[in-house]
Amino acid sequence: MKIVFMGTPDFSVNALENIVKAGHDVVGVITQPDKPKGRGGKMQYTPVKEKALELGLDVYQPQRVKETEFIEKLKEMNPDAIVVIAFGQILPKAILDMPKYGCINVHASLLPKYRGAAPIQWSVIDGEKETGVTTMYMNEGLDTGDIIDKVVVPIDKKETGGSLFDKLAIEGGKLILKTLIELENGTAVRTPQDDSKSNYAGMINKQLGKIDFNKSANEIERLIRGLNPWPSAYTKMDGKTLKIWDADVDDSENDSAPGTITEVGKDFIRVATGKGSLKILELQLEGKKRMKTRDFLNGAKIPDRMEG
Template identity: 60%
Template sequence: MNIVFMGTPDLAAVVLDKLIHSEHKILAVVTQPDKPKGRGNQVQFTPVKELALQYNIPVLQPRRVKEEGCLPILKEINPEVIVVAAFGQILPKSILEFPKYGCINVHASLLPKYRGSAPIQWSIIDGEDKTGVTIMHMDAGIDTGDMIMKAEVPIDSKETGGSLHNKLAECGGALLLKALKAIEDGTAPREKQKDEESCYAKMLDKSIGLIDFNRPAIEIERFIRGLNPWPSAYTFLDGKTIKIWDADVIEEESAGIPGEIVSVTKNTIVVKTSKDSLAIKELQLEGKKRMTVDAFLRGYLLETGKILNNKNG
């Protein structure tokens, strides 16, 4: 089929790569505008744009696809279907309806659960034992369209947002090719979503990562994994930000208050929570590189009794 692809981040780039190496023809790519990033504030291309340019695929970067000039350009390109994966903009009805086969979306959850922008992270944070990918027809709602195909992906006990992202990206690319074949053959099913079974995976930002040690250790451990690698879970130690990258739950109660360091061993920093304790294994002090607790303690004297989350030291 002749396809216009809309997507922006790494997950979308993996899906696009599957399309590029299939029998389908990518007429153009639509992605978010370039933005300055990093300490140097240098403008960087989106992952989807970088990949498209490697294969000489035309790239469109409208500030908003709702702008009047976007639809005529897309109609001139004349795709049979528009494939969307983590694009980052809401498509107007005029774009949703003009292609022969409409617009289909690659969504990284088992809909109707986890509609929204951060389904991968929230599935880990909420303690799900599985998630997956849904290929769906797009409508005017947010991830509310009829479903075409699903594929389940188990969530491992030490799964992180990053590792699950990679699994779902690969799964999504493969499932998309199956769905496109079914659509073209006229055999693709359409299953309506049950709205009462849905929940919304709200957008993440850096502020969400502050660890609340008044939560049970099991919830905090999932929170750390879900936000790894971005936006990351963090606390404060001696007035400095400290990111927590890996931790285990210790199922025992300790004296002290939530956030208090109750034990320091060669390889762990054990922190009291509202239920059980959290054994921190890997961290990153402000201005330093990511390291194991063993390496951290070789350069940092840490005693029991300190309270984490005291931003003022």
């Protein structure tokens, strides 16, 4: 099948590689423009661009896909299907209607649940027991198109946003191949989404990571996992930012005010919350490297409370 691939981050790379290995003719790879990074402001390729160049594919980086010049370029490519995975721009109707088999999106949730930009992190933060990947026909709405395929992925007890990202990227890379076969042989289904069962997984920002110890230990522990590795959950200790990378929940009752450090063990710091306690097992104080709590406690002076 002749395919145009649209994607930008690491999450998209596995699918691109699989599509090429499966023998499909990728006539163009569309990704976001390069951006400056670091103090030197050196322009950095997107992960998809890096992989596409490695595979010898033609790469296009339009500022806006709505531009007439770019749409004309796509028409010249004449793709049978356009595969879209975490591309980062909204496609106009002129592009959606272009390919024979349509524009096919790979989305990291079990639609209609968790439409939007950050379904992976929110599924962990919200305490879901499972999530997955969905392929769908794209329309002009936000992740509202008819569903083709799904694959379910359990969420482990200590799952992080990062570990789930990796699992779903692999599953998405497998699922798109199955979907392309179904499109080509005419067995692809169209299952309309039930909008009443949808919710929106809004974008993640650094402010979301600020820990509120008035919340339950369970909620805070899920936040820590969901925002690992980015942007991370954090509080303050003696006026310095303290990132918390790993913690366990202690459901035993305590009468201490939320944020109070109630115990310093050999390898943990116990903090009271609105319900239960949080045992901090891995952390990173501002200006220091990430470390296990047992290493942090060597010579560290621990205050009476966190400042979150």
